[in-house]
Amino acid sequence: MSRKIERLINLTIALLATKRYLTKTEIFNSVDGYEGTTETKERMFERDKDDLRSLGIEIEVGSFDPLFNDEAGYKIKQEKYQFELGDISSTEVSLLSLAAEAWQEASFGDVAQRALVKLRSIGIPSDELSIPASVHKLNDGGQDLSLITKAIAHNQLLAFNYLDSHLGIKMRSVVPIALSTRNGFWYLSGVDQEIQEIRTFRVDRISGAIGASAGPKDFQTPAGFDPSTAFSESSTHDFALIDVRVGKASSLRALAISTQSLGEWDQVKIPILNLDSLCSLVLWHGPDAFVQEPAELRDLLVEHLDALVKNHG
Amino acid sequence: MVKKFSAPLERTARLLDLVPYISSHQGISLAELAKVFNVDQGQMTSDLTTLWMCGLPGYTPLELMDLNFESGFVTIHNAETLSKPRSITFDEGVALVLGLDLLRSAISPERGDLLERIDLLSQRLAGLINLPSALSATSVVNQDVSGAITAALKSRMGLEISYHSLYRDELSTRSIFPIEIVKTDSHLYLSSYCHTASDFRQFRIDRIQTATVQAVQQEIPKSPIQQSSHTCTVKVLTPTREIAERFKQSELHVNTEFNCETYSTQWIERSIMASGRAVCLQSPPDIRKSIAVMAQTMLDRYKVR
Secondary structure (H helix, E strand, O other), X not given: OHHHHHHHHHHHHHHHHOOOOEEHHHHHHHOOOOOOOHHHHHHHHHHHHHHHHHOOOOOEEEXXXXXXXXXXXXXXXXXXXXXXXXXXXHHHHHHHHHHHXXXXXXXXHHHHHHHHHHHHHOOOOOOHHHOOOOOOOOOOOOOOHHHHHHHHHOOOEEEEEEEOOOOOEEEXXXXXXXXXXXXXXXXXXXXXXXXXEEEEEEHHHEEEEEEEEOOOOOOOOOOOOOHHHOOOOOOOOOEEEEEEEOOOOHHHHXXXXXXXEOOOEEEEEEEOOOHHHHHHHHHHXXXXXXEEEOHHHHHHHHHHHHHHHHHHO | OOOOOOHHHHHHHHHHHHHHHHHHOOOEEHHHHHHHOOOOHHHHHHHHHHHHOOEOXXXXXXXXXXXXXXXXXXXXXXXXXXXXXXXXXXXXXXXXHHHHHHHHHHOOOOXXXXXXXXXXXXXXXXXXXXXOOOEXXXXXXXXXXXXXXXXXXXXXXXXXXXXXXXXXXEEEEEEEEEEEEEEEXXXXXXXXXXXXXXXXXXXXXXXXXXXXXXXXXXXXXXXXXXXXXEEEEEEEOOOOXXXXXXXXXXXXXXXXXXXXXXXXXXXXHHHHHHHHHHEXXXXXXHHHHHXXXXXXXXXXXXXXX
């Protein structure tokens, strides 16, 4: 096995060091490890090229002499092989190191560790203590983050089963445009192909494997989409007026756009994004929250309270 | 998730990355090098032995890399061709871009200089791997809070925190001695000894609203006080995703019954209330009763108008 590894490394070194394209014959004659019949060598070389490519090393094919249509030649361009971040300072290396450390034990942990080794190989010492920030850790997003980011970069179409709020499973076809994390969860935003609108999905609610395929040819990433606003649709015109006891119901207060004092109670105005989840949050606070408006929300609450009394009485 | 290479390719990649690392860390010990590359020392010695056979065509001592590691410390010479780190892969770039974005949210706005550098680095990396700028990571933890926690853990000091308890729906001020940060489900908790409660407690870090480092007595009772836990039986009437996530149940059907353990009667009361008609608490009977009473009180109030 280590013969093959030696050969791959020798091939990389030879193709990196050469100034001009090397022909196959030159490679077979000079690079250590190519043995056997011409046919065997050819097969070895083809496999080696594929292997190096899968490691991210690009082999350029060019002609030895452009005026003659002779044997193709090969080389690896230094600038493609190397990590080219331009001039980089010790502070920047520190920032990147902290960025890599955020992945400890999460999805990209191994790759981040590799990136860190490459960064440290640049030879510029990092001084992470000079950065006035403690690293938060990123949450594990499971096995799908890499697939999703690749699909974003290539406008691929993702197909997956998604758990809806009634535990129903529905197949979604989405061209992803953004990946974000918030409150410990990973979210994927994209254009839902069925309705041609942007929708946001929580990655851990995807059930089973995600399929990736070529996306629609004429796909254009919607302009001006900001993933950080995907969670706070402020376009709603429906508001609820809810009385909350003083010093209580912080989670409701956090959603309020305005608060008015009523003595022992405060009245908060909350945009309604989802009636069911707001109803559930009001119920969570029991007698410390009382809905004044709208009637729709009151009716829903009364329905649930009726059931609660009946089921537990 | 990360593409796994076959063992020989994995090793080829490691050997290629070893050269620039050793070049920039001449004289590193074999043990440390093995640790950096996450392999044992035997594997590292075998890697270095293989590398020692590689070089430019010709393969005489003039062209081979000059590696020294018999002494337990590693040096490399004559390896200029491979001495620069390899370009980053797509996944590595994504990891760094997302990590930088998270870091940005942890840096104070006053440090505009650092924020600007983060943006530039992020753009350069995205350019290297052809990534559209559509990845974002934010942290919900207040940076003053996380700074105080890190400082307290490092210096073995105490903290005074104001904490919002979701179950009791109260903001309380507590004097705690932090022990460690633990991750459960999707949240970070600060495992601590709470002097206010005279017991061990876990505080969800994103619910700590303020934190100040302070000296506290470090004496912690040897054995934690036993908390009494309640076993509850819940019956599913309408299976919904909300119920599945709230009670951490995966298989839910109509009439499924499951048990859950909790230290907090308030948690179970509030969880059942918030679930409305979707579930029914079967036991314990005293909590059943208090739910019925609470729901009736609220119902009466709505029916007045």
